[in-house]
Amino acid sequence: MCAAEGVDIVYAPDAVDVYGTDDISALPASEILDAGPIGLILEGAARPGHFGGMLTVVSKLQELTGARFATFGEKDYQQLVLVTRMFADREVPVEVVPVPTVRETDGLALSSRNRYLSEKERACAALIPQAVEAAVAAAQDGPGAAIAAGLEVLSKESAIKVDYFVVAAPDLGPAPTHGPARVVVAVRIGATRLLDNAPCDLGAPA
Structure with a gap:
């Protein structure tokens, strides 16, 4: 499969190669990178400790390979932001290349999780990209209007339970009053x- 895509070399280490042990849980806390405040919100709040572990893996792989480019999908946007910031903070010369989200014909972001949806649930899920699109369209009226527009779409189906629907700065800090921002949702x-x-572009709220 890799050869068909023009890949020359695949690096596939085992746990001992990367961590020096096959029991990753035994790593001392001092070896786990701190994801910082951004690692504690959104997905970080839902999955405590996840981003520290993820950054540790990415950092160790980069150290072992000397990679100068790394591609990360925009669908897992918080991960993309944290990896980009980690390399910048550590002054590691790695160019992080964002990969646009791949979507199904109705706009739902491709994910391995989609296969767990029943037929009825899959139909409900089509409202997620519609809600994001509605928020982006309403963003010219400010972050509050964007969030309200997105939630209105999701409220059409009671089976959808919103974990969060936010508008934030591109680096996931507080939303600016105007300019580039990001609509981020989990349901x-x-x-x-x-x-x-x-991404969206915020106008000043009326």
Whole structure:
């Protein structure tokens, strides 16, 4: 498969190669990177400790390979932001290349989690990209209007439980009063948790 895509070399280390042990849980806390305040919000609040572990893995792989480019999907936007910031803060010369979200024909972001949706749940999930689009369109009236527009779309289906629907700065800090921003959403449909996001341009609220 990799050869068909023009890949020359695949680096596939085992846990001992990366961590020096096959028991990753035994790593001392001092070896786990701190994801900082951004790592504690949104997905970080839902999955405590996840981003510290993720950054540790990415950092160790970069050290082992000497990679100068790294591609990360925009669908997991918080991960993309944290990895980009980590390399910048550590002054590691790695160019992080964002990869646009790939979507199904109805706009739902591709995810391995989609296969867990029942037929009815899958139909409900089509409202997620519609809500994001509505928020982006309303962003010219400010972050409050964007959030309200998105939530209105999601409220059409009671099976959708919103974990968060926010407008933030591109670096996931507080939303600016105007200019570039990001719509970020997480919902649950049944037992499945789905994410989406998109850039938007905020106008000053009326």
